[in-house]
Amino acid sequence: MSHNKFILQRLSIKDETRALKVLLSSIIAIYLSSLTNYLRVSTTVITVGIVFAMLPTVSGARTYCLQRFVANILGAILTFCIGTIFNWNIYSLALICSFNVFIFYKFNLNKTKLSLMSLVSGSLILFFTMSDPSKIIVRLSSILVGSLIAITINELILPINQGFKVEELIFNFSKEAFKITDYILLNISNLDILNLQSLNLYSQAIKPNLLTLDKEAKINSLKNHLKHYKYKINTLDYLGIVCENYYDFLSLISKNLGEFNSLSIEEKLYIKELLSNFTIQHKYLLDNVLNNNDIPVFKLLDIDYSKFELNNSLSVLLLGRVLEYRESLIKLKESIDSIDLNNTYQSVEFFKFNM
Missing domain, CATH: 1.20.120 (Four Helix Bundle (Hemerythrin (Met), subunit A))
Structure with missing residues (x-):
């Protein structure tokens, strides 16, 4: 093994490496957002990229990426159905949150990789963007791009050995x-x-x-x-x-x-x-x-x-x-x-x- 490769493998398990991953995630997220003229959503991409990139294992990062994406899809469906029925009345938000909890435990989603916090928070955010479908697409795309950034860093640039x-x-x-x-x-x-x-x-x-x-x-x-x-x-x-x-x-x-x-x-x-x-x-x-x-x-x-x-x-x-x-x-x-x-x-x- 070459000396440089050995140093890189040693670096990959150090806590200080997380700071480097945060820096790389942020730079890539801002750059990609600027290319698509969506700088206003760069914070979402950065947040997702940072959180996922800091996870200590490949399996953990992949699972968390999938869990967040699926949670947002389920949250969007539930929010759309209930919000439409109640004409997007602000009080329907309370019902949406309670239904999230009910469905989560009723269908034993707690035994899966899905997170209740991701499900509820996804519904809360999506409730206020349902009036503009393009914002929903942007949010889901941001999560997907942030996930890809994190996977690239965790599995290609600085994989944890x-x-x-x-x-x-x-x-x-x-x-x-x-x-x-x-x-x-x-x-x-x-x-x-x-x-x-x-x-x-x-x-x-x-x-x-x-x-x-x-x-x-x-x-x-x-x-x-x-x-x-x-x-x-x-x-x-x-x-x-x-x-x-x-x-x-x-x-x-x-x-x-x-x-x-x-x-x-x-x-x-x-x-x-x-x-x-x-x-x-x-x-x-x-x-x-x-x-x-x-x-x-x-x-x-x-x-x-x-x-x-x-x-x-x-x-x-x-x-x-x-x-x-x-x-x-x-x-x-x-x-x-x-x-x-x-x-x-x-x-x-x-x-x-x-x-």
Whole structure:
């Protein structure tokens, strides 16, 4: 991957990028409105373009565009029917709004992607423009143009790379976890308080972002910018499970620090040996998935159950966590072996670990 392309993918997940999208949406909206001599409706185009362009996912932007357009069509039909019956009396507006709510829930539109707020607000605006049909066409056209602007920005100019976002979350989690592990390995005989606050935040964010990536990668966007991630979504899922099991192990030690310190030195040294081996292999697997580097060696130590004091509840729990961590590393390795990472997105010169 070229350096410029990598920077663009990194930029796409930054919050500051939303400001750039707002700027681009506004400029394009004003320019297109001026070309059609409809500068007075540029505010509608700008608003629609800005709102849609700021949505964090392709599926979210597309759904919102469709929902707003359909809501305005339904609102226009309902407004026209009731308004005509009551000769556009201002009090008929109250009836229109109440009918919107009634129809929305009566026909279970609340279970669809349609928004009640869009339906009602669309009717309110259209009520005051029904006297001039051209204004209705202009409004619907403005929504359509604004939607197209947003889709162009979100899918062609600055598509959000959800895959990179997941990889960066996993990378940041791993860096923090390895730092905590280094402390544990150096002070295994008597540990002090472990601060897992940042680690917990990363851990909680990984799973929902993986689910979003899985959904987004199935969508054929205009640029198809997530096509490479289709090859390794399952591998990233396994990597997410590894992170989850790794966090559970560290969290167990953190929550039972006093009892852990009171374990026999032999058991703690054995845990240190296992943890050292597992984290080294963990780093190799991470480097392979994130950077497509070869795995020098993959050999996990077998677990000797006799090294754990099975009459101690914490020892039993630690054994369980160690087994889960080890098993998830094995499944991750199997998943890596089943795909060709040369076909996947490579984030070179960024996801680097101290081996």
